Amino acid sequence: MKKVEKIDAFFEFLRVFLGIVIAFLVCIIIILLISEEDPGSAIYNFVVGPFMTPRRFGQVLAKYASYLLASLGMCFIYAAGRFNMAGEGTINLAPMPILIVMFGTTFGTSIMTGLPQIVNLILIIASCAVTGALILLVPAFGRERLGANEMVTSTIMNYFCMYAALWILKGTVADRSLAALSTANYPENMRFTRYWNGSNFTSGIYVAIIGLIIALVIFYRTPLGAKIRMCGDNLQFAIYSGINAKKMMYIAQIIGGLFAGAAAAVEIFGLYDAYYLQLLTNVGMDGLLAAVMAKKKPIFVPLTAFIMAYIRCAAAVLNANTNIPVELVTMLQAVIVLFVAAEEFLGRTRRKVIYKIASTQQMEESKEVSA
Amino acid sequence: MDMITYITNFIYSLIRISTPIIFIALGSAISQQGGILNMAAEAMMLTASLAGVMFSAMFQNVWLGILCGMGSAVLLALFLCFASFVMKVDMYLMSISLNMALLGGTVFVVYLATGTKNTTAGVVQSLSLGNINIPIIQDIPIIGAIFSGHNLFTYIALAMVFVVWFLLFRTKLGLRIRACGQNPAAAESIGINPRKIYTLAFVFVAAIGSLGGMYLSMGYQNFFVRNITANRGFIGLAAATIANGMPIGSFVMSLVFGLAYAITNYLKPYIVDSYFLSALPFLLIIILYFIMSAYRAGEEGRRLKAAKKKLAEASTVRQQEV
Amino acid sequence: MAKELLRMEGITKVYPNGFMANKDVTLSVSEGEIHALMGENGAGKTTLMKILFGHEACQEGKIYINGEEVKIENPLDAIDKGIGMVHQHFMQVPNLSVAENVMLGIEPGKGQLFDKKKAIELTRAAAEKYQLDLDPNALIRDLSVGSKQKVELLKSLIRGVKVLILDEPTAVLTPQETRELFAQLKNLKKQGYGMIFISHKLEEVMELCDRCTVLRHGRVTGHGNIQELNPAMLSRMMVEREVNLEIDKAPAVPKETILHIEKLNYVNDFGKHIIQDLSFGIRAGEVVGIAGVEGNGQTELSEIITGLLHRTSGEIILNGTETSGKKIKEIRNLGLAHISEDRMKYGIAQNLSIRDNIASIYLENPKFKKGPFLNVKELNEFVDNCIEEFEIACTGGTEAVRFLSGGNIQKVIVAREFSCGANFIIANQPTRGIDVGTADLIRRLLVKYTREKGVGVLLISSDLNEVTEVSDRLLVMREGRISAQFHDVKAVSTDELGEYMLGVKHMTPEEMGDLS
DSSP, X not given: OHHHHHHHHHHHHHHHHHHHHHHHHHHHHHHHHXXXXXXXXXXXXXXXXXXXXXXXXXXXXXXXXHHXXXXXXXXXXXXXXXXOOTHHHHHHHTXXXXXXXXXXXXXXXXXXXXXXXXHHHHHHHHHHHHHHHHHHHHHHHIIIIIXXXXXXXXXXHHHHHHHHHHHHIIIIIOOTTSSSSBOOOOOGXXXXXXXXXXXXXBTHHHHHHHHHHHHHHHHHHSHHHHHHHHHHHOHHHHHHTTOOHHHHHHHHHHHHHHHXXXXXXXXXXXXXXXXXXXXXXXXXXXXXXXXXXXXXXXXXXXXXXXXXXHHHHHHHHHHHHSSOOTTHHHHHHHHHHHHHSOTTTTHHHHHHHHHHHHHHHHHHHHHHHHO | OHHHHHXXXXXXXXXXXXXXXXXXXXXXXXXXXXXXXXXXXXXXXXXXXHHHHHHHHHHTOHHHHHHHHHHHHHHHHHHHHIIIIISOOOHHHHHHHHHHHHHHHHHHHHHHHHSOSSBOTTTSOOOOOOEEOOTTGGGSTTHHHHHSSXXXXXXXXXXXXXXXXXXXXXXXXXXHHHHHHHOHHHXXXXXXXXXXXXXXXXXXXXXXXXXXXXXXXXXXXXXXXXTTTTTHHHHHHHHHHHTTTOHHHHHHHHHHHHHHHHHHHHHTTTOSOHHHHHHHHHHHHHHHHHHHHHHHHHHHHHHHHHHHHHHHHHHHHHXXXX | OOOEEEEEEEEEEEOTTSOEEEEEEEEEEETTOEEEEEOOTTSSHHHHHHHHTTXXXXXXXXXXXXXXXXXXXXXXXXXXXTEEEEXXXXXXXTTXXXXXXXXXXXXXXXXXXXXXHHHHHHHHHHHHHTTOOOOTTSBGGGSOHHHHHHHHHHHHHHTTOSEEEEESTTTTOOHHHHHHHHHHHHHHHHTTOEEEEEOOOHHHHHHHOSEEEEEETTEEEEEEEGGGOOHHHHHHHHOOOOSOOOOOOOOOOOOSEEEEXXXXXXXXXTSXXXXXXXXXXXXXXXXXXXXXXXXXXXXXXXXXXXXXXXXSEEEEEETTEEOTTOOHHHHHHXXXXXXXXXXXXXXXXXXXXXXXXXXXTTXXXXXXXXXXXXXXXXXXXXXXHHHHHTTOOSSOTTSBGGGSOHHHHHHHHHHHHHTTOOSEEEEESTTTTSOHHXXXXXXXXXXXXXXXXXXXXXXXXXXXXXXXXXXXXXXXEETTEEEEEESSGGGOOHHHHHHHHTTSOOOOHHHHOOOO
């Protein structure tokens, strides 16, 4: 029994690891094929580029913070057996209420400017998180109450959120003196502090770390987390055990929304100086993929979110230094998903190994019995 | 008179705007009948849209280009089926990552072909289908202005409504798709392999959906730009979902969403908040979807209740007889 | 002598886990004959039919059709060779019409076209030919269960099969529908079809069938012409008590009533009256066993008591509180523990750890909470104690349940349910399909808890050894009613019990006495 469990875990790991390696190899081959300049430096840029300057690594860590939060939230939704993807739209829409307060009310323009940064940041995060939860509640309500597929609703929601955010931006908080559609720059005490000489690495990382701790505690150390996991693994069992499954589904999606909202706060008030048009961040979708790679287990998210952030930045570095477009990365992600989520990838070998162990174990047992 | 011209122009553009949505909605209706959401709609349209442009430029033959565009979308669908049914990847997960991959991947290819990342215009000498005036009808006032002079793709889209209806309800494959959608075990018990049926269904989904992508790059305009589909794939999917996979319903829903877009376009000059208008169609979709879901859930409940009542009555009658 | 349509000879089937499902089974069906295949659940009927219908392969044995030896690879192959099956769970598509369902896979029409008119015509013609009263245009979802079964029959008949397998066809039918089905089957018999009728209802077999074969533990324990047999003989072939389990137990001292059921009724979604005016009670300190052939309402009874299913009418009072309208959690809090008969469906979450599986009903227990958090230390200790006390063979509390054997999975469930301090335990088939050692442990625990902790136990089991050995009081359930009660369980002979279970005998209310 012991051995089978270990082999099982080993193959799970191998699948993820090989998936990433294969995806990278595919990328390197593509780079070799299309690179007009020195392919060696292109590959160098791609593989170690993100670590070379504080600026680049700061970008990795900045993305890491948002991905970590978005992905942790997605783990809850995914673990409960739902596929609510409105996290992407949340990144766009969730900052709106606080932006309105910030730029459109006297509270924002006169009182908030005088408040300590920490208080403002807490206000920002709380507002974004609550808005995020409300956004994710829409597909959740459709699913649990009306039976509308949450995948369809949340996908459509994402576009609605994007345009609604732009509408609010243009109608209320945009700075008309600027040529582009954008708010004025955030006051210094209403954004996360940049570290490393103005790199994108900000104090948002603390939010991510606190979020990680909260997520781990809820997921593994509270009755709530246990109930969500039970609902996701075997709904009938959860009901039989006396768990209110419908409530758990709502709560899981609300938690997902809270985290997505927090990710929005860290992203929008950390990486950027102002909220502007065309902020298509991909944080929601990349967060989803990181959760898939982590197999819905928050404990692995710190690693998978980092890989996602690293891949994004590697492609950006590559794009800046060579002729290879940043879009390469989206294909890389598809290859990773293909291998990581493929139950049959290495499936035959795995069954063979497990069968072998089981049968030798049985033989040994029968020997013992006869002896 | 001016008012009438205005209205006819509006209806004309409504049909024009709805064309790509009709295609992908009809395609998605087939998979919906098979019990699967066509989450990869966006990827299929993007692939075909770019492949059609590239191949028509290569062969300098528009029909060959369209065929290749269709073929590439079908290949994509086959890959999706391979990943889901053989490699056992969650189908929706693979679909979502394909959407993302193709959104970037098409840009990647455009860049390789042209050196810029935005469009193939001016560099790739692609071909397109033209507008067609229908004899007789074009001479009828109003009706001619509405129904004549559309792109050939639009007429194909209208014909597709019938084709998909026919496929689903008048062919053996259609019957099997519907059977597998509702009870794969029943199909399997009489020797039908559901995975084979799903794969066949997806070939049709991709072939029909691909026309929607190619309308955008080979009909409405004659070049590819990045994100050319602008989430029409998802709107088509939503149309098919709301219509519960019925071809005519999907068609009507596509027109409804096309109408939302058309109104948006028409009002844009008069309303400052064009972004609000852009958000409206999506809001409409969600509301319609929720209303239809609530209605269907209620319907199902009423049906069950009625059936139970009937059975209870029948059994009391029987007991009295006994 | 009529022509022999089908002959299965010397069929032996051993599953990879070493379980021998069939041993040297021989069965034949002739033209115009209805052959009953009888036996308790787990006797090997289903496996035998799966082999015949091509779902499973056997190690030894031969199948002859019309005297020729054949190999049956899959269900399609079976149908081609003239064998059709009416599944107990209908294989139908609810939103398609009767004609479409019947014709699925053999659709009429040129090339790829589906000729709907012809399909309707063919269906109507076939329905008339076999005197099945069906509207080809009706949607399946609107049909009653009886009509659905007719569709299932027609599906096989229209494919030209000569031998029909009917897998417990009456289990889902109302008495009226059963009569109708029998008329149809007799009609088919006249037309020369051969049928295998799987059932464990004696009176049905006596009424309908010509010959019968009885299986027990995968072996043929009897066969013969129905005319030469009587119900008592059949019952004796089916029901047995092999070894005498010996459980030392002190005499029960029943105290106050814990569970009281009064006039309980349940009518399922298809209008079948599953539980009828059921009344009985369970007292502290006693094990009440319910014996009965499966499908007589035991599953529904246990699900209604635990709150998984809603009753149609009647009272259930658990520890002085009426449970109607209460949530599962509230019923559990009244003092209920539940071992479900479907381990994998209700009992566990496979991918979660042993700890999580044990903790599932303790999540709101103040003992395991520290503020809003789980008291992990306390919980781990508790789980470790459970593992030790119930001898669960595992690497530790964090091991995922899917790596455990069936017996150990059941121990996890038992550990969870027995440790929660409930004073009423409902154990539905608690030892089915698990190893002897674990089964013995669970039986001893049931007795121990009643004697030492004053718990009341309701034991539902189709294992007669178990139910007679463990119970202090034994009820027999048949067709949703209590048909017998025994106070002196050890004195009941298996033959007698079997006759009550199969409806050969009934007790009057006076004979049964007080049921509470």
